[in-house]
Amino acid sequence: ELKQEFTRALTTDNPHTPKNIVRYSFKEQAYKVVDDMDQTAIHFTLNGNLVHKDSDEGRRQSIRSSTDTENGSVEVEKAPVEASAETSEEADIKDEEQEGDTEGEEKGEEEEEAEKEETGEVSDTAEEEEPPPPRAPEKKLANQFNFIERASITHQNPLRERGCQSDPAPFQNFSANVNQWDIYDAYVEEVQRIEKAKEKEKAKPQAVKKEEKRSGRRFSYVEPQHGDSISKISKVAKIAERMVNLNTFDDIAQDFKYFEDASDEFRGQQGTLLPLWKFQYDKTKKLAVTAICWNPKYKDLFAVGYGSYEFMKQGHGMLLLYTLKNPSFPEYVFSSESGVMCLDFNSEHPHLLAVGFYDGNVAIYNLKKATSQPSYKSSAKSGKHTEPVWQVKWQKDDMDNNSNFFSVSSDGRIVSWTLVKNELVHLDVIKLSAEGTEMQGPEGLQLQMLGCGTSFDFHKKIDYLFLVGTEEGKIYKCSKSYSSQFLDVFEAHHMAVDSVSWNPFHLKVFISCSSDWTVKIWDHTIKTPMFVYDLSCAVGDVAWSPYSSTVFAAVTIDGTAHVFDLNINKHEALCTQLVVTRKKNKTTHIQFNPVYPIVIVGDERGLITCLKLSPNLRKMPK
Numbered sequence: 001e002l003k004q005e006f007t008r009a010l011t012t013d014n015p016h017t018p019k020n021i022v023r024y025s026f027k028e029q030a031y032k033v034v035d036d037m038d039q040t041a042i043h044f045t046l047n048g049n050l051v052h053k054d055s056d057e058g059r060r061q062s063i064r065s066s067t068d069t070e071n072g073s074v075e076v077e078k079a080p081v082e083a084s085a086e087t088s089e090e091a092d093i094k095d096e097e098q099e100g101d102t103e104g105e106e107k108g109e110e111e112e113e114a115e116k117e118e119t120g121e122v123s124d125t126a127e128e129e130e131p132p133p134p135r136a137p138e139k140k141l142a143n144q145f146n147f148i149e150r151a152s153i154t155h156q157n158p159l160r161e162r163g164c165q166s167d168p169a170p171f172q173n174f175s176a177n178v179n180q181w182d183i184y185d186a187y188v189e190e191v192q193r194i195e196k197a198k199e200k201e202k203a204k205p206q207a208v209k210k211e212e213k214r215s216g217r218r219f220s221y222v223e224p225q226h227g228d229s230i231s232k233i234s235k236v237a238k239i240a241e242r243m244v245n246l247n248t249f250d251d252i253a254q255d256f257k258y259f260e261d262a263s264d265e266f267r268g269q270q271g272t273l274l275p276l277w278k279f280q281y282d283k284t285k286k287l288a289v290t291a292i293c294w295n296p297k298y299k300d301l302f303a304v305g306y307g308s309y310e311f312m313k314q315g316h317g318m319l320l321l322y323t324l325k326n327p328s329f330p331e332y333v334f335s336s337e338s339g340v341m342c343l344d345f346n347s348e349h350p351h352l353l354a355v356g357f358y359d360g361n362v363a364i365y366n367l368k369k370a371t372s373q374p375s376y377k378s379s380a381k382s383g384k385h386t387e388p389v390w391q392v393k394w395q396k397d398d399m400d401n402n403s404n405f406f407s408v409s410s411d412g413r414i415v416s417w418t419l420v421k422n423e424l425v426h427l428d429v430i431k432l433s434a435e436g437t438e439m440q441g442p443e444g445l446q447l448q449m450l451g452c453g454t455s456f457d458f459h460k461k462i463d464y465l466f467l468v469g470t471e472e473g474k475i476y477k478c479s480k481s482y483s484s485q486f487l488d489v490f491e492a493h494h495m496a497v498d499s500v501s502w503n504p505f506h507l508k509v510f511i512s513c514s515s516d517w518t519v520k521i522w523d524h525t526i527k528t529p530m531f532v533y534d535l536s537c538a539v540g541d542v543a544w545s546p547y548s549s550t551v552f553a554a555v556t557i558d559g560t561a562h563v564f565d566l567n568i569n570k571h572e573a574l575c576t577q578l579v580v581t582r583k584k585n586k587t588t589h590i591q592f593n594p595v596y597p598i599v600i601v602g603d604e605r606g607l608i609t610c611l612k613l614s615p616n617l618r619k620m621p622k
Contacts, residue, residue: 014039261614271575271616277327279608289602292591297350299595300324307339356389383426385409408453469497505549513539541589557586
């Protein structure tokens with residue numbers, strides 16, 4: 001495929017030019033096809049107001065500005081005047097030398113000097129030839145911009161009845177024939193407009209300003225103009241940036257598209273992971289990757305959440321969206337006051353992204369809107385969680401076509417959030433009550449302790465059925481219809497359940513992983529696991545593959561990725577490979593791409609690594 005040649009002929013014709021334009025010919029009394037269409041394609045135009053300083057117009061403007069500043073200043077030094085006059089004269093002489101004979105120029109100059117002497121002006125040539133006269137004390141000019149004085153000495157404009165305030169602000173480069181009152185009124189209106197803008201800035205709430213400062217993008221309060229040249233070329237610049245990156249990482253792109261590890265034939269059943277791109281942003285180097293999710297529509301786009309799993313090291317969080325087409329810089333950057341713990345794309349509306357935070361809030365970002373703040377966000381009034389939100393999942397739109405999603409938190413609540421107009425409406429679906437955790441309260445009261453939810457997943461076909469993993473190691477099978485009791489309880493793990501997920505092909509099977517070093521595969525109709533794999537280290541995440549019901553991958557905190565295929569080997573992994581090389585760095589999450597044979601792995605240093613599966617790891621079932 002790489003060696004195949006494609007011949008393309010480049011022409012100067014615009015491919016978007018219409019070929020079937022007809023016009024009526026009065027000469028031939030019939031409609032005729034227009035053959036000679038304009039083939040020019042204009043990509044960018046911008047009307048400028050710059051004038052070249054060596055042109056005639058540029059010289060006239062420079063002379064005019066120098067005379068205006070000379071008249072408007074209170075005290076003018078002689079040397080700069082002579083210098084500017086000499087330069088203007090030299091420019092005039094050079095022009096005239098190019099155009100005509102030297103004799104005609106001398107006559108023209110003599111005539112100009114005679115005219116200037118008649119009007120009382122002193123010529124520049126005379127200054128050069130004759131020694132300067134003794135410097136007399138110059139008369140102080142009247143302030144031209146004190147409008148009381150100007151009005152009293154102006155013959156054209158009568159005095160206004162209303163009073164005028166004097167203003168010492170210097171105006172320069174205004175023509176003398178402009179009405180002075182118009183200048184003054186325009187100046188006053190400008191000052192009033194600036195003062196109003198300052199008052200509006202002060203009136204804005206401080207919280208909004210802080211959020212704007214901390215946000216990844218910076219936006220001004222001025223409405224963007226449609227004719228703004230930057231917005232016109234932003235799309236072109238993005239395409240150019242992607243082309244440059246494609247050239248820079250050409251060898252990786254070739255491997256991604258065409259490379260197949262031929263050594264798999266000699267390995268038997270074993271496979272390998274080929275490292276491709278690495279995605280890193282400077283501001284996220286001290287944050288851990290807490291969530292990864294691929295976009296359901298754009299298969300090269302994925303979102304990454306950044307925060308911290310350590311209780312004592314909580315700070316700000318970030319949300320980045322990367323594309324495989326540009327590994328050097330994220331497409332979208334959002335910042336938050338609290339760490340991002342989980343996220344999920346809406347499958348029906350791919351521009352909506354649900355996010356859960358460490359402080360218990362949930363939010364929805366709309367990628368179509370050019371704003372750094374979420375379109376919807378929960379609050380204490382709207383029923384936010386009191387503990388970190390560990391997972392969010394979108395559901396199908398309800399009967400009123402309102403988008404809704406679910407969230408699970410350490411506070412034991414599973415909450416349904418619905419987007420109604422401009423607010424998030426919450427509804428508690430179920431509360432996880434931990435068995436045997438009743439405490440003796442004051443005056444003999446029995447206090448029921450709630451279980452801590454850490455992960456959950458909804459069934460792919462049965463809408464009401466979902467699983468919840470808890471901090472105690474139990475997995476609850478629940479229904480949306482029953483809020484007070486569980487359908488079943490699995491004594492799954494000895495430590496917290498980090499991830500639980502239904503198989504996308506086999507409707508009865510689900511998988512779970514835990515910090516107790518194990519990955520277990522279950523049939524939800526049986527209380528005991530079908531497969532148990534001990535990976536000798538705490539398991540951070542596990543994920544089913546989108547192409548086979550028997551392939552799954554897991555990452556452990558020692559920086560290793562494990563890929564299994566139950567169809568080939570039911571007892572051990574086909575690939576166990578170190579993904580993170582730095583010491584004291586842990587891998588946290590792994591996700592399969594829905595289309596391409598790649599996985600992405602996140603770690604505690606904010607690095608995303610893209611890996612390609614070798615042919616042995618992606619064999620399709622019969």
